Amino acid sequence: MIQTVFRVMLLALVRDRGALALAFLLPPLIFVIFATIFASASGNELEIVTALADEARTPATRKLVETLRANTTLRIADEELSGDEVRSRVKRGTADVGVVVRGDPLAAVLASGSAPIVVVADPGRAIAGAIALGQTQRALAGLMREAGAAPGGDLVVFEEIAGHTKGVGTIAYSAGAVAILFLLLSAMQNATSIIDERQSGIVDRLLVGPGGTRVLVLGKFVFLVVLGFVQCALIFLVAWLGYRVDVPGHIVPWAVLSCAASVAAAGLALAVTTACRTRQQAHTVSSFAVLILSAIGGSMIPRFFMPGWLQQLGWFTPNAWAIEGYHAILWRGEPASAIALPAAVLTGAGALTLVLALVTAHRFERT
Numbered sequence: 001m002i003q004t005v006f007r008v009m010l011l012a013l014v015r016d017r018g019a020l021a022l023a024f025l026l027p028p029l030i031f032v033i034f035a036t037i038f039a040s041a042s043g044n045e046l047e048i049v050t051a052l053a054d055e056a057r058t059p060a061t062r063k064l065v066e067t068l069r070a071n072t073t074l075r076i077a078d079e080e081l082s083g084d085e086v087r088s089r090v091k092r093g094t095a096d097v098g099v100v101v102r103g104d105p106l107a108a109v110l111a112s113g114s115a116p117i118v119v120v121a122d123p124g125r126a127i128a129g130a131i132a133l134g135q136t137q138r139a140l141a142g143l144m145r146e147a148g149a150a151p152g153g154d155l156v157v158f159e160e161i162a163g164h165t166k167g168v169g170t171i172a173y174s175a176g177a178v179a180i181l182f183l184l185l186s187a188m189q190n191a192t193s194i195i196d197e198r199q200s201g202i203v204d205r206l207l208v209g210p211g212g213t214r215v216l217v218l219g220k221f222v223f224l225v226v227l228g229f230v231q232c233a234l235i236f237l238v239a240w241l242g243y244r245v246d247v248p249g250h251i252v253p254w255a256v257l258s259c260a261a262s263v264a265a266a267g268l269a270l271a272v273t274t275a276c277r278t279r280q281q282a283h284t285v286s287s288f289a290v291l292i293l294s295a296i297g298g299s300m301i302p303r304f305f306m307p308g309w310l311q312q313l314g315w316f317t318p319n320a321w322a323i324e325g326y327h328a329i330l331w332r333g334e335p336a337s338a339i340a341l342p343a344a345v346l347t348g349a350g351a352l353t354l355v356l357a358l359v360t361a362h363r364f365e366r367t
Helices: 002-015 017-042 060-068 083-092 123-147 168-191 195-199 202-208 212-245 248-274 277-298 308-316 316-330 337-367
Strands: 048-054 074-076 097-101 117-121 156-160
Touching: 017 168, 048 060, 048 083, 048 123, 048 308, 060 074, 060 097, 060 337, 097 123, 117 123, 117 248, 123 156, 123 248, 123 277, 156 168, 156 248, 168 195, 168 212, 168 248, 168 316, 195 248, 195 277, 248 277, 248 337, 277 308, 277 316, 308 316, 316 337
Parallel strands: 048 074, 048 097, 117 156
Antiparallel strands: 097 117
């Protein structure tokens, strides 16, 4: 009997060519993505976007800056910035970390008693700050060795951007990452019911009516958007009550962004499931789609751990846009206009994939 069950399931898989290909081709693809990320994080491919300011402009600081620019771990743009501009970029999220050289390290400490070098970090990207701190100390040690000088006191200090309770930045990032991940998972799972309805004859009965398959797809779309918004609300309710993330203080931009994220997840889920012919295909494709989007988009691993090309690729996922939008308003305290671009991209992606789902589902009327 066991052999019979095994044989039935094997035949079902073999006969479903789409599910067969996905079952054996996509796992290696997932491995390649994660291997690339972890190899980058543990090797020489890690690229942390770093804003750098040399306010002292002495021969020693110029040499230090050249050493930092040559460091492959710190991706530093070739431009002159001030200390305030560095802090602004870190706060806005356009840089993962900042380094401000405000004095000559060979003079030990400034006249005011403050350290000559400051590493500026966002608590939501604490690991990036720690890595930059270590790389800066390493470069400084080499400079001091060449000059034959012994460092006196603390020459490098760590500065977190102010304005919010410590630790909230990490929670705000996690809430956004988990929210979009579960939006995709839930939408994909619920959207697969369209295949059951097609096989059970419900779609055939709908075709008799004036709306056709359009009614079915749009009805499911509205349900998935509402469900996703409620799920977002529950996640951020816990973030507010349990971890002091100021959701009520940004309720309007949060609601707009959550609605846009729900639209993107619903449209994508329907586009995927309507393109599949069997439930097994839909289950396999949707599972791997969520894994790939979440891995590249930053829901599983922060994007600054990834090589530069993979970070750029992340902008083609709804995860990266949603996470960036939530982090901007709930941690960095940016105005409501900061979510305009993420919300527009997510809504546009949801509308486009919904149209694709409607076009794909129209083939039911011809089969």
